[in-house]
Amino acid sequence: MGTMGKAMKVGVLALLLLPATACGKSGTGTGTGSGSGNLSGKTVQLIVGVKDDPFYITMTCGAQAEAQKEGVKFSANGSAQWDVSQQRPIIDSVAATKPAGLLISPVDTDALTPDLKQLQDGGTKVVLVDTTVSDSSIGVSRISSDNEAGGKTAADALAKQMGDKGSAIVISVKPGVSTTDARIKGFQDQIKAAHPNITLLPVQYDNDDPAKAAQIVQSTVAAHPDLAGVFADNVKTAEGVAAGVNQAGKKGAIKISAFDAGPTQVQDLKNGTVQVLIAQDPAAIGVQGVQQAVAAIQGKPVQASIGTTLVAITSDNMNDPNVSKYFYKGSC
Template structure:
C-alpha cells in the first residue's frame, strides 16, 4: 500500500470526522517549530511563507513555544492543529520522545507530517513521511576539523551545547566529539548545556574560561548558545586569544565573525527547511512521491568568505 493508501486507512480507523474537526481552513498547513523567539526559526518561517505562495488553495500557520525547553507547549500546539483539522503538519520536534504521541495521532487522523531539523526517536518513524535537516553529524565533524586545523591536535577545548537528547544535538555534538577523539589528542574539558538560553550560555562560558585559563578552543553548538559564548569571550577580553566556533548565522553571529570574536560559524539552510518542508508536505497531500530524507545543507562561514554569494544565501 502506498503512503496515501496508508493514510486513508488510518483515517478510516480513527474516524473520518476527526480529520475535519474544528474550524481550520481545509487546506491549512501548520508549521510548528521548537520556539518562535529565535531568528533561526523565523528564517524557517520566511522559507515556509515563500513556499506557500507557490501553492494555490493552501494557507499556512506558523507557531512555536516561547522557549525550546517548553516541550509540553509544543505538544499542545500539535494537538491543537490536529483538533482543528489541518491538512498537513511541518514539525521541528523539541524532544524526540514527547512528540511521538501527537505525531502518531496526526497519522491516525490522515494528516501527513514532515519532520524538520531534529529526528523523532525510532518509535516514531512510521508516523511521519519525510525528514528534512542539515546532516548534523557531518556538520559536527566539519566543525571539529575546523577546530583541529586552527588549534592543532593537542590541548584543551570545551563544548557549549544546548538541549541534551534533542536529535540535532546528538548528531551535531556527537559528530564533533567523535571526530576530535579519532583525529587528535585534544581534550574536551567540559560539555555544558544552555537549554538554548543565551544568558545561560554567557554565564556558563564565563565560568569555563575562568576555570580553564589554558583553553585553546571552544565550540558553541546552536544560535543562542553561540551568541552567549561569543559575548562571554568579549567580556573576558579573550577575543582573538581563543579559537571560537559557532553554529547558525544570525546578525549577532555574523558581526562576531567580522570582528574576530568567532573564527567560523556553520550555517544551516534554515530558509530551505521551511520552504522544502512546506513543498514536501503538499506533495504528500497531492499523492506525489517524496524522498525519506532531504539534506538541507550547511556552509562554513569565516571572515574570508562571509560576503560571498554562498554565505549570503544562508545567512539571516
C-alpha cells in the same frame, strides 16, 4: 586567517555536496494513505522549535513563500523556549484544527511522539523539519542537515584555529535533541580521531539560554586556564558563548566554532569574536517541507529523507554572494 580561508574553501565544497548524497539515500513512496489532488481550502501549518530563533524565522519565511506558490493556506507558531511543556499545547491546539499538513521541529526525540502519532492518525500529513523523533513511523518525510558531518567540520576548523592544542568544550542546548546530539557526536568523534592533542572537556548544557551559555564560558575559563576553543552548536548558544568570551576578556584567545548564521553570529564573525560558522539552509528546509506535505496531501509520492546544504563560513569568504546568501533572517 589566510591559511584558514584556503582550508575552508575545500570544506564549503565538500559540504555543498551533502544534499545530493542524502537525497540519494532517500526512500520514496506515498506512505500517505488516500489523498486528494485538490488543494482548495487546504491548510499547512508549521510549528518551530523556538519562534524568535533566526534559524526558524528563516525556515518560516521559506515555508510561507512556498505555501503561497503551492496555493495552500499557511500559518506558523512556536514556543518561546526549547521546552516540551511549551510545545505540547501548541501541537494540541493545531491538532484541534485538523490541518491537512503539519511541518514540525519536535523539541524532544521521544516525549512528543504520542501527540504526533495521534495527529497523524487523524489524517494530518506530518513532515519533520530540522529535528526528528525516534519513532520511524512518525512523518511522511524528514528534512534536515547532515548534522554529524557538520560537527566533524566544526571540529577540524576549531582545531586548526587552536593550533591543535589546549582544551576545548562543547556547549549545547540540552540532551535528547536529534540535531544537536548528532553535532556533538560528530565533533567529539573527530577531535578524538584527528586531533589527539586537544583535551575535550565534558559537554555542558545551557537550556537554549544565551545568558547561561555566557556563564558557562566564564566558569570554564576560571577552572581551565588552558581553554582554547569552544564549539557552540546552535544559534542561542553561539550568541551566549561569544558574549561570555568577550566578558572574560578572551576575544581572539579563545577560538569559537559555531553552528548557524543568525544576524548576531554574523556580526560576531565580522568583529573577530567568532572564527567559523557552520551555516545551514533553513529556508530550503521550509520550502521542501511544504513541497513534501503538499505531495502527501495530494496522494503523490514523497521523499522519506532529504538532506540539505551546510556551508562553512569564515571572515575570508563571508562577503562572497554564494556564501552570504546562507545568512539567516531576523524577519521575513
